[in-house]
Amino acid sequence: MSKIIKYVIADILRNRIVIIYTLFLLASSLTVFSLEDNNSKGLLSLLNIILIVVPLVSIIFSTIYVYNSAEFIELLVSQPLKRKSIWLSIFTGLAASLSLAFLIGAGLPILIYQPSTIGITMLLSGIILSVIFVAIALLATVRTRDKAKGIGVAIMLWLYFSLLFDGFVLFLLFQFSDYPLEKAMIGISALNPIDLARILILLQLDVSAMMGYTGAVFKDFFGTCPGLLFSCVILLLWVGLPLWTSTRKFKSKDL
Amino acid sequence: MIRIENISKQFGKLTALHNISTSCDKGECIALIGPNGSGKTTLIKSILGMVIPDSGKILFNGLDISGNWQYREEIGYMPQIGRYPDNMNIGQVLDMMKDIRNNNRALDEDLIRGFSIDKLLNKRMRTLSGGTIQKVSAALAFLFNPKVLILDEPTAGLDPVASELFKEKIVAEKEKGKLILITSHILSDLDDLVSRIIYMQDGKLIFHKSIEQLRKDTGEERLVRSIAQVMAENYE
Numbered sequence: 355m356s357k358i359i360k361y362v363i364a365d366i367l368r369n370r371i372v373i374i375y376t377l378f379l380l381a382s383s384l385t386v387f388s389l390e391d392n393n394s395k396g397l398l399s400l401l402n403i404i405l406i407v408v409p410l411v412s413i414i415f416s417t418i419y420v421y422n423s424a425e426f427i428e429l430l431v432s433q434p435l436k437r438k439s440i441w442l443s444i445f446t447g448l449a450a451s452l453s454l455a456f457l458i459g460a461g462l463p464i465l466i467y468q469p470s471t472i473g474i475t476m477l478l479s480g481i482i483l484s485v486i487f488v489a490i491a492l493l494a495t496v497r498t499r500d501k502a503k504g505i506g507v508a509i510m511l512w513l514y515f516s517l518l519f520d521g522f523v524l525f526l527l528f529q530f531s532d533y534p535l536e537k538a539m540i541g542i543s544a545l546n547p548i549d550l551a552r553i554l555i556l557l558q559l560d561v562s563a564m565m566g567y568t569g570a571v572f573k574d575f576f577g578t579c580p581g582l583l584f585s586c587v588i589l590l591l592w593v594g595l596p597l598w599t600s601t602r603k604f605k606s607k608d609l
Numbered sequence: 610m611i612r613i614e615n616i617s618k619q620f621g622k623l624t625a626l627h628n629i630s631t632s633c634d635k636g637e638c639i640a641l642i643g644p645n646g647s648g649k650t651t652l653i654k655s656i657l658g659m660v661i662p663d664s665g666k667i668l669f670n671g672l673d674i675s676g677n678w679q680y681r682e683e684i685g686y687m688p689q690i691g692r693y694p695d696n697m698n699i700g701q702v703l704d705m706m707k708d709i710r711n712n713n714r715a716l717d718e719d720l721i722r723g724f725s726i727d728k729l730l731n732k733r734m735r736t737l738s739g740g741t742i743q744k745v746s747a748a749l750a751f752l753f754n755p756k757v758l759i760l761d762e763p764t765a766g767l768d769p770v771a772s773e774l775f776k777e778k779i780v781a782e783k784e785k786g787k788l789i790l791i792t793s794h795i796l797s798d799l800d801d802l803v804s805r806i807i808y809m810q811d812g813k814l815i816f817h818k819s820i821e822q823l824r825k826d827t828g829e830e831r832l833v834r835s836i837a838q839v840m841a842e843n844y845e
Contacts, residue, residue, distance in 0.1 A: 357709055365696060426694045431659050432688070434678055434682040434710065436678050437678070609659045609660070
């Protein structure tokens, strides 16, 4: 399996998009940190870039990569290799190179300017978001044979997780504003890994004091050890479930 | 060596394979013949585990191949349209395959030398002509000395010299007691190679018999003419 991972990573590095992505992250995080005199403010601006860009690049790049490697996958499947290890190697290769890109592009500046709990939380959230969206992309590609349709599905999924879901939550909040929804919000936030990551990071920042009663409930829950554990488990489930489903699907796919 | 038991495969509304059963033994050179879209490639891909049949099973040396992968060590496969990663050059593809198969058997580099692929190692796969890609596919199929060779339209894009060389190689491997499965539309190429014929049409196996039997049944000496006669009978 490690052999296939090696070839996948070599292949990804050869097409340079990941390097451009790294440079983009590096440029934007350095700019953000040097523009703001307060590092904590810089972190907040960086948060928004990360929550939008990381999922977008991870899901689109992975989707296109898998479609473009159709030949490579076909070649591997006709060889004495387990289908499961082929698929997991592709996942590992993509997840490793995108996480590495994030680590260098955004992680280094964060560690230089803000080597605190907040910085580390942000770093880990960025990495787990990269991995989650690779897993979701693999699920989208294994279910749709047509390339254009598959990329469309990937873009829709990204739109859903970064924009539509928030709209939906706002709608819910306004409609049921007479009811105590604070506790339910914790459950709902588990349905979107981007939201979960945002909450985890915001709670570490001082601004969480401005989030009102919901913020207080969040702080009460996610600030504690079980709450933190809960969110880690949910984030890992966001990797595990799509990956498990796509592996099962890939095992019985006709090539 | 390979036993196929009642396999069927449906692609949407199209029945690609319809309840096919047959068996192939070593030392045979079997031609899979049939009109376009008769299910030849689907049958081959089922044997390789690339297409998973809806029902029925395939046994390789007595073992069911479903969910199994080790048996592919024994198979060399040359696809109809060889497709390789665009960014790699020939040398890298060869090294990668050697690395992945990593068995301790002696490598058979006859075709790499015969087709002078060793002089093109730095060429990117993207820049190769169809014929050169065919040569690479052929060389890869034979490289690991497999016991079974599955060749899908092997001579379609090869020049006459390469084609002759390739046929000699197939005969030599057959003499060593290997099982060879070939599909081809160039029947004149098959005449002096094959020992048995499987004829397929619309996903059904029409017959599987030895070439002598076919000659006797149709009363024709040349394979081209006997198959033409069979095809005309089944054509609608």
